[in-house]
Amino acid sequence: MTLANTCDVAIIGGGTAGCAAAVHLRRAGMQVILVERDRCGGGASGVNFGGVRTQGRNPVELPLAIRSRAIWSTLNELLGEDVEFDATGHLKLARSPADMAELEAYALLAREAGLDLTLIGPNAIRAEVPWLGAAVVGASLAPNDGQANPRLVAPAYARLARRLGVDIREQTSVTAARRTEHGFEIDAASATITSRLLINTAGMGAAAIARLFGEEVPLEAMMPNMVVTEPVPYIATRSIGVCGGDIYIRQIPRGNVIFGGGRGGGDWMDWRSRSSTETTLTNIPKLVDIVPAFRDALIIRSWSGIDGLTPDKLPVIGPSMTTPGLLHAFGFCGSGFQLGPVIGEILAELALKGGSSSPLDAFRIDRFTQPGLAAATA
Amino acid sequence: MTLPGPPANVRRTRVVIIGAGPAGVTAAATLARHGVTPIVIDEAAKPGGQIYRQPPDGAARPPREIYGFDAAKATRIHGLFKDLQSAAKIDYRSQTLVWNITRNEQRFRLDLLHNGVQATLDADKIILATGAVDRALPFPGWVLPGVFTLGAAQIALKSQGVAIGRRVALIGAGPLLPLLVNQYLAVGIKPVAALDVAPFIAKLRAFGGLAAQPATLLKGAYYTARAAALGCAITSNVRSIRALGDSRVTGLAYATADGKTHEIACDGIAASFGLRSESQLADLAGCRFEFDNASRQWQPLRDRVGRSSVSGVYIAGDGAAIGGADVAELAGEQAALALLDDGGTPTSVERRHTLDRALRRQSRFRRALESAYPFPAHLVANIPDGLIICRCEGITAGQLRDSIARRHPTDVNRLKAFSRLGMGRCQGRMCGHVGAELLAAHAGCGIVEAGRLRAQPPIKPIPLTSALATEVSS
Amino acid sequence: MTAQFKQNQQTHGAALLVRIKPRTSALVRFTIDGRPATAHIGDTILTALLLNQAHVRDFEFGGSQRAGFCLMGACQDCWVRLRSGPRVRACTALIEETMAICTEGRAV
Ligand SMILES: Cc1cc2nc3c(=O)[nH]c(=O)nc-3n(C[C@H](O)[C@H](O)[C@H](O)COP(=O)(O)OP(=O)(O)OC[C@H]3O[C@@H](n4cnc5c(N)ncnc54)[C@H](O)[C@@H]3O)c2cc1C
Ligand SMILES: Cc1cc2nc3c(=O)[nH]c(=O)nc-3n(C[C@H](O)[C@H](O)[C@H](O)COP(=O)(O)OP(=O)(O)OC[C@H]3O[C@@H](n4cnc5c(N)ncnc54)[C@H](O)[C@@H]3O)c2cc1C
Ligand code: FES
Numbered sequence: 001m002t003l004a005n006t007c008d009v010a011i012i013g014g015g016t017a018g019c020a021a022a023v024h025l026r027r028a029g030m031q032v033i034l035v036e037r038d039r040c041g042g043g044a045s046g047v048n049f050g051g052v053r054t055q056g057r058n059p060v061e062l063p064l065a066i067r068s069r070a071i072w073s074t075l076n077e078l079l080g081e082d083v084e085f086d087a088t089g090h091l092k093l094a095r096s097p098a099d100m101a102e103l104e105a106y107a108l109l110a111r112e113a114g115l116d117l118t119l120i121g122p123n124a125i126r127a128e129v130p131w132l133g134a135a136v137v138g139a140s141l142a143p144n145d146g147q148a149n150p151r152l153v154a155p156a157y158a159r160l161a162r163r164l165g166v167d168i169r170e171q172t173s174v175t176a177a178r179r180t181e182h183g184f185e186i187d188a189a190s191a192t193i194t195s196r197l198l199i200n201t202a203g204m205g206a207a208a209i210a211r212l213f214g215e216e217v218p219l220e221a222m223m224p225n226m227v228v229t230e231p232v233p234y235i236a237t238r239s240i241g242v243c244g245g246d247i248y249i250r251q252i253p254r255g256n257v258i259f260g261g262g263r264g265g266g267d268w269m270d271w272r273s274r275s276s277t278e279t280t281l282t283n284i285p286k287l288v289d290i291v292p293a294f295r296d297a298l299i300i301r302s303w304s305g306i307d308g309l310t311p312d313k314l315p316v317i318g319p320s321m322t323t324p325g326l327l328h329a330f331g332f333c334g335s336g337f338q339l340g341p342v343i344g345e346i347l348a349e350l351a352l353k354g355g356s357s358s359p360l361d362a363f364r365i366d367r368f369t370q371p372g373l374a375a376a377t378a
Numbered sequence: 379m380t381l382p383g384p385p386a387n388v389r390r391t392r393v394v395i396i397g398a399g400p401a402g403v404t405a406a407a408t409l410a411r412h413g414v415t416p417i418v419i420d421e422a423a424k425p426g427g428q429i430y431r432q433p434p435d436g437a438a439r440p441p442r443e444i445y446g447f448d449a450a451k452a453t454r455i456h457g458l459f460k461d462l463q464s465a466a467k468i469d470y471r472s473q474t475l476v477w478n479i480t481r482n483e484q485r486f487r488l489d490l491l492h493n494g495v496q497a498t499l500d501a502d503k504i505i506l507a508t509g510a511v512d513r514a515l516p517f518p519g520w521v522l523p524g525v526f527t528l529g530a531a532q533i534a535l536k537s538q539g540v541a542i543g544r545r546v547a548l549i550g551a552g553p554l555l556p557l558l559v560n561q562y563l564a565v566g567i568k569p570v571a572a573l574d575v576a577p578f579i580a581k582l583r584a585f586g587g588l589a590a591q592p593a594t595l596l597k598g599a600y601y602t603a604r605a606a607a608l609g610c611a612i613t614s615n616v617r618s619i620r621a622l623g624d625s626r627v628t629g630l631a632y633a634t635a636d637g638k639t640h641e642i643a644c645d646g647i648a649a650s651f652g653l654r655s656e657s658q659l660a661d662l663a664g665c666r667f668e669f670d671n672a673s674r675q676w677q678p679l680r681d682r683v684g685r686s687s688v689s690g691v692y693i694a695g696d697g698a699a700i701g702g703a704d705v706a707e708l709a710g711e712q713a714a715l716a717l718l719d720d721g722g723t724p725t726s727v728e729r730r731h732t733l734d735r736a737l738r739r740q741s742r743f744r745r746a747l748e749s750a751y752p753f754p755a756h757l758v759a760n761i762p763d764g765l766i767i768c769r770c771e772g773i774t775a776g777q778l779r780d781s782i783a784r785r786h787p788t789d790v791n792r793l794k795a796f797s798r799l800g801m802g803r804c805q806g807r808m809c810g811h812v813g814a815e816l817l818a819a820h821a822g823c824g825i826v827e828a829g830r831l832r833a834q835p836p837i838k839p840i841p842l843t844s845a846l847a848t849e850v851s852s
Numbered sequence: 853m854t855a856q857f858k859q860n861q862q863t864h865g866a867a868l869l870v871r872i873k874p875r876t877s878a879l880v881r882f883t884i885d886g887r888p889a890t891a892h893i894g895d896t897i898l899t900a901l902l903l904n905q906a907h908v909r910d911f912e913f914g915g916s917q918r919a920g921f922c923l924m925g926a927c928q929d930c931w932v933r934l935r936s937g938p939r940v941r942a943c944t945a946l947i948e949e950t951m952a953i954c955t956e957g958r959a960v
Contacts, residue, residue: 039788039792046795081784151795151796152796155785155795155796156785159785159786170788229842230802230803230839230931231912231913254913255912274480274835275834275835277478277480277487277489277498277835280845281496281845284842284845284846285845285846287842288842288846294842295842295843295846295937296841296842296843296933296937296938296939297841297842297939298803298839298840298841298842298931298939299836299839299840299841299842300801300802300803300805300836300839301801301805301834301835301836302834302835302836303834421925421944422944428924433894434894434896434946435893435894436875436877436878436892436893436894436895437875437877437892437893437894437895438894494938511922511924511926512922512926514921514922514927521911521916521918523868523906523907523908523917523918523919524868524906524919525921526920526921526922526923527921527922527923527927529922529923529924530920530921530922530923530924533923533924534869534899534923535872537896538869538894538895538896538899539871539872539873539875540869540870540871540872540899540902540903541869541870541871541872542868542869542870543868543869543870544870565872565873566872567870567872625906625907625916625917626868626906626907626919645868646868656926769918769921769927769929770928770929771913772911772912772913772914802928803928803929803931804926804927804928804929807926807927808921808922808926808927838925838928839928839931839939839941841938841939843938
């Protein structure tokens with residue numbers, strides 16, 4: 001069988017964003033080819049912390065995150081398999097009165113954006129969450145947030161896409177892309193793929209793709225540091241974050257405790273990343289302060305991964321400003337796992353209808369080159 | 379263009395040897411002889427490695443009792459190390475686990491755990507002499523209390539003066555089996571079964587190559603013959619094994635080549651099927667690996683004298699490729715000479731040639747040994763669905779097959795991501811190779827495509843509390 | 853002491869390991885899940901446990917028990933807990949006077 005190299009939509013990058021977009025486009029009848037450098041879900045989407053969190057996001061991101069959260073509730077049905085989504089709720093902890101004030105202020109902003117948070121004061125926190133350490137003086141609870149198994153989600157989207165008829169080409173890098181009279185041409189291994197529309201969901205590789213079309217995004221590699229312990233008794237029934245964001249913790253019912261925070265290291269140009277011992281050792285006392293019962297656990301594994309970080313810590317989502325028919329979604333700054341499902345829907349809307357029902361102004365790609373824009377949306 | 383670096387005498391090159399088995403000890407002695415003082419790190423409390431493992435204080439016995447034929451060698455290696463130590467020719471760090479290596483420009487950073495406390499060490503050059511572990515293969519009942527590896531059955535005797543039972547069944551696919559039968563006989567425990575899963579014919583065919591090391595061959599033949607003479611003949615070509623029992627081992631069922639099944643009562647089973655190099659640190663240091671068909675395992679690439687693919691990292695002994703204690707000694711010296719040579723220290727050309735010749739002879743013997751004890755593929759071919767493959771996480775063959783069928787992992791790391799195989803405390807030491815075999819069988823890919831589990835730090839568990847009081851050495 | 857050993861045998865199954873000759877080193881008193889037991893200087897925790905009973909620890913996933921496997925610090929199937937909290941690898945750590953060993957499962 002020879003592969004047809006012509007399609008309606010070509011997608012570069014098979015993370016959650018790209019794979020979810022492929023599913024929705026295919027369901028709408030599009031011919032889709034997705035090209036992935038490694039394996040679908042082998043990038044940030046497959047190695048992240050697994051936090052499905054709306055709380056703490058920049059309010060301009062909340063409409064997307066809230067919409068995405070609704071999809072998470074139905075994801076198992078959509079994908080036809082269990083991706084271990086668990087609506088544990090997310091507690092953001094205050095470790096000082098200043099932190100508590102920050103949580104209160106954020107709760108007001110969040111409410112305006114449609115996200116209801118419950119503030120928990122110093123006495124209530126002891127009573128309601130007895131496994132937290134004395135360092136915690138209060139918290140804000142997002143009851144609908146949760147966690148999922150990142151190793152399963154993007155591959156599940158990819159398999160669904162394949163079942164629906166998307167042509168997925170793994171271990172194939174896109175090395176060049178250009179606009180033609182009728183659409184696009186991309187070079188992927190020995191093939192040249194032609195498409196009417198082109199979607200750039202190449203994660204940390206996306207800035208290079210955007211540059212091919214004259215769009216500069218100052219993307220930095222972000223490699224969060226991840227550690228997991230052996231199974232210990234299941235007590236941390238809620239996902240944990242803190243003001244300052246320096247540590248985040250979750251436990252799965254099997255007992256393993258996963259904690260992240262700070263950065264690992266590596267070389268994104270080679271797509272290599274690794275945990276950093278310094279960071280791991282710095283995070284441990286914080287973990288033990290927050291959940292003292294974990295103190296005697298053993299660490300069994302650590303790792304990192306590569307996401308794109310933008311200067312304003314917001315992603316790029318939306319149409320190209322130079323090239324009609326080109327759509328971007330990247331630079332998720334360490335919180336794009338939760339957004340993945342909605343990004344797929346939004347990219348499909350943009351491709352099919354030329355617009356989205358979600359507000360995307362803050363995510364314009366030209367905000368970095370036109371300083372006025374960035375200021376206006378911040 | 380050459381950049382002006384610091385003159386050689388300003389900062390001494392720091393050489394770290396990881397492992398104080400025969401390979402590490404001879405490497406250390408060789409460096410010391412040439413005026414280099416290496417740091418020797420070993421997780422164990424005393425030097426000697428696996429074969430020359432020393433019992434803890436309080437459990438000591440005469441060397442002859444512990445090491446049998448190898449007592450003289452053991453005593454020599456221990457003595458050599460002691461001399462190096464007392465002459466301050468080495469800096470020995472016992473009970474120290476190296477749990478991570480990272481490359482940092484031209485140097486390496488080692489993360490250490492000692493006395494429950496974290497430390498780091500920088501190194502310019504590293505000799506990895508990390509040895510091997512038993513190659514375990516799952517069989518029904520293998521997680522029952524009372525089932526151990528062959529190595530464990532030996533360590534119990536050597537280091538603790540205990541046997542794994544009174545009615546012991548020993549099962550293997552390698553020269554360790556006849557040795558162990560004799561070691562148990564020597565302490566007055568006559569194994570109730572001694573089963574070899576390799577066919578006898580393979581041993582006959584390999585005879586020519588085995589004759590390359592007549593002494594070792596004789597020793598093996600002696601062990602086998604003596605076992606038979608004492609009423610414990612080794613049964614070859616065993617097709618399947620099953621440990622029986624509810625909460626502990628009470629028996630063993632096995633099938634022989636003639637199609638008959640046998641059931642015997644026993645209270646201890648030791649089974650393993652050759653050895654596997656302990657190569658996680660090489661992986662973390664960035665060394666490239668290749669698949670060795672004969673031993674059916676991945677090995678860090680190295681040149682004839684022990685240079686890995688990473689400049690500054692040398693590998694010797696069983697940690698590079700399974701070769702046994704004598705090879706480990708030679709290879710340790712050879713790697714140390716290569717390291718010295720690369721650093722511009724003059725070494726004896728003659729000695730290097732001698733080592734080279736000896737190791738070549740050994741490698742002919744080794745190849746023959748590998749064909750005498752081929753990988754027992756029949757044991758992994760028909761693993762029942764209910765059998766636990768990953769001991770740590772309790773993942774069964776059925777779960778793996780289901781994952782393979784539904785999620786289409788393309789290599790064993792993907793299989794790990796989907797199924798949790800190898801995600802437990804042992805990091806896949808006991809199951810990674812089996813996962814790859816299952817994947818190859820069910821996805822129809824080759825064993826090479828199925829790949830190997832990538833190492834991730836820490837290579838062995840480290841307590842969180844180790845970071846609550848950090849001590850940093852340079 | 854003999855009575856205690858008998859009781860251990862009755863309630864917790866006979867020992868898994870067998871000493872090949874009597875140990876002359878000093879006696880060590882310790883506890884297994886609160887029950888007094890003895891071993892000798894030079895015994896690993898695993899040896900000490902398996903000379904008194906037939907398992908080292910409860911397996912976290914399911915109702916079974918484990919008794920170590922490799923005895924060389926590779927399989928990690930022998931981690932137990934001291935009552936004071938710390939985790940110890942039974943096959944590589946030595947038994948000490950007054951150690952209180954917990955073999956009972958704590959997870960799920
Ligand atoms: C360690 C870590 C922890 C995180 N924790 C969380 C969390 O708890 N919650 C959360 O919401 N988010 C988290 N994130 C962020 C989240 O994982 C990412 O934002 C999200 O997965 C991004 O998805 P993506 O599809 O855009 O990118 P990716 O998953 O990175 O996918 C992009 C893909 O494009 C491919 N590619 C790149 N260049 C090319 C090319 N030229 N040709 C073909 N293919 C190419 C790559 O191989 C890659 O697979 C974390 C990220 C990391 C790294
Ligand atoms: C259980 C067992 C029993 C064996 N019995 C025999 C036998 O009776 N006869 C025989 O010929 N061969 C035997 N072998 C094969 C044996 O391994 C070799 O013959 C010989 O011991 C290899 O020497 P080596 O120096 O390469 O490694 P080893 O002797 O295995 O020494 C490696 C050393 O490195 C240390 N180490 C490894 N990783 C780390 C780390 N990350 N941090 C710190 N220290 C580390 C270990 O503690 C160990 O002391 C046995 C192997 C095993 C596993
Ligand atoms: S028995 Fe394998 S690590 Fe202790």
